[in-house]
Amino acid sequence: MASIKLNKITSVWIISVLLLFIVSIVLGILMRLNQGEMISQSPITFYSNMTTHGLTMIGIWFVAGMAAVNYIMERYVKTSYTVNVLALVLTVIGILMFWASTFIGHFHSAWTFLYPLPFKEMGSETWATLMFLGSLTVLGIGWLIWSISLMTQILKKYSIPQALAWQHLRKNPTVETPPFILISMITLIGVIACLLAAVVLLVLFYAEYFSNGNFVNDALLMKNLTYFFGHTIANEMLYLGLAVIYELFSEVSGRPKWKTTWYVALAWNCTLVFILTAFFHHLYMDFVQPQGFQIIGQLASYFASLPAAGVTVFSIFIAVYRTKIKWSLTNLLFFIGVIGWVIGGLAAVIDSTISNNIVLHNTLWVPAHFHTYNAMGNVLFSLGFFYWFSIQFSDKTKIKKSTTLTLALLLIGGIGFLLAFYIGGAESIPRRYSIYPSELSIGASLATIGAAFASIYFIAILIFFFNISKRCLKILFSSS
């Protein structure tokens, strides 16, 4: 049973995430409007906004997943409230430092901050690079401590093989590992690995920054480390959401609790291994990278996504097919989110196939796929949790007409917004252009359409924000 303190801090996480999400959506819409030539931003403003939008989104949906996992984990093991607060404080400080580097210092080398871009001032303030690297350090420390703390709590109750559900690969396991614990453990290991990659990356950045030109980094090493961190964390945060779904979907649907089977255990263990090498698919264009790594990148992209997606879709399908279940906004958001995750995942697998990547590399197909499994996948996982959390202390669980309208807005806005990206990708419109040259005028038209649909999505999010935050504020200021 969650303590009052945990309820309160989870409320703070939810309100903070939704607030930052609103700001980030506004930045995204402004970027699309600029690409559509409806407004005019300077290139520095555009790329600063792109950097803020990207890293803020990654950050908030990662912490949203972590906060949800932390909250539900209390059902199985005792978690540390102090570490939870520390993570919140460091996240707030980190975000403020990061926003200072972009909004005031005009740092604009995208959230992937590919080496050597952070060292090229190109119109940003001299201090902005150090502030940006500092913000990543603060965020990374907070998240690493949080992840290690949660993993430690799991290991206090379950041994390593039990936490990874290896006993389920044999017949008649004596100890049962709940799917939530298995997926959380798998994900936390991946999160720790990618955050350690960020540590190595930051140390190398600092070493060059303070060496006065006596030490220079290897661009290939920095790119590998950047995507080890970036690609992996972007995927792991999805798995945090899936851990929550495995725990809550059956519960809110009034169905028996899902159990770990041999294929669930096998699929998630495969995901643990393969997700750590799938990032190689970001380096297909780097001819110096050995061909073996490129092949590993393609195969790992398949093997990391297909087993986890397969068992999750199978479990959800079995749960809803010809079964009378209690639909609520929570399981509807989970259900739609899984569809979004699968569609985005398929688009990602298409792009990670070397023969396709030659055509799709750095086109709008890339933002198309990651916005699909984030905006229509992971965001819905977390919104489902936020909604479930906020109504726990009230009786309003039925779907109202206004809820149906909100969902319709979310779907129409989301699908239209994503289609503009997909069509752009299929038309080979490059990504990360602040404005399109006349030869790519279709990119500008699609950007305007994308901005219009994103605004509809934004209205739905505002309604969610208003409703969920109102309830979370009550929890925050209640005495019991």
Add this chain to the structure above:
Amino acid sequence: MFKNIVFIILTISFLKTSSAQTVSPSLKEESDIYEKIYDAPLILDKNQPTPLHELYNTKPLLVVLIFTRCTGVCNPFLLRLKESLQFKAKKDSFNVLVISFDPRDSIKDMNLLARRFALEDNNQWIFAVTDSISKLNQSISFYPIWDSIRNQYDHDALLVGVNNEGYITKKLIGMRGGHDLDLLIASVNNVFSPTYRLPNKKVLFSCFNYDPKTGKNKLGLGLLFIALPAILTVLILIVIGFSVRSKASELEESS
């Protein structure tokens, strides 16, 4: 007859010495890359001057700088280039423009030179002079020095690749092998050519170390850094796993 024998002996001797001296790549080759070549008015025959852009707009160019009175590298350089290009698979994808940088040379001298190399009827080879040679030289950083004692220019054997938009895509200094010419031809046709960073003492953690002598990449320390996060994670997992379990068993024993 005597002239021809002397010419052949000189050619062979220069081929040997200059190829030994000029194989190493020079940083001079890196200057002016992706800069536009000066659009000089060229005299190709007795008609009106032809602007250089008309040639490169038609086909990408390999530009050769020589002078007809040269007793040094010019003749072996041209001969070697002619021989090397004969066997290139995509030789229709570019033209070779031979320009004299000596103001004393006339188009008549250049035509004689073309005849001497049996290139006068070869449409791929264009021989020209220009009255704007200093501007052209400046645009490709080519600076011949007049030696009044020898009555000769001291100059590099320079080959410049120019794509069909007039951009300098690659430069080769000295008589170079077939692979370098392949890269030059690929570059003027806007085909990607891989390049490797030369060894640098400031880069401590390279994933691969390129050896320019052998042209091979060796594994570097940087690769270990890519694996480091995964190794550290496994170590952290094992250490935490065992420490919390041993603490738990200690507590059980004491209670």
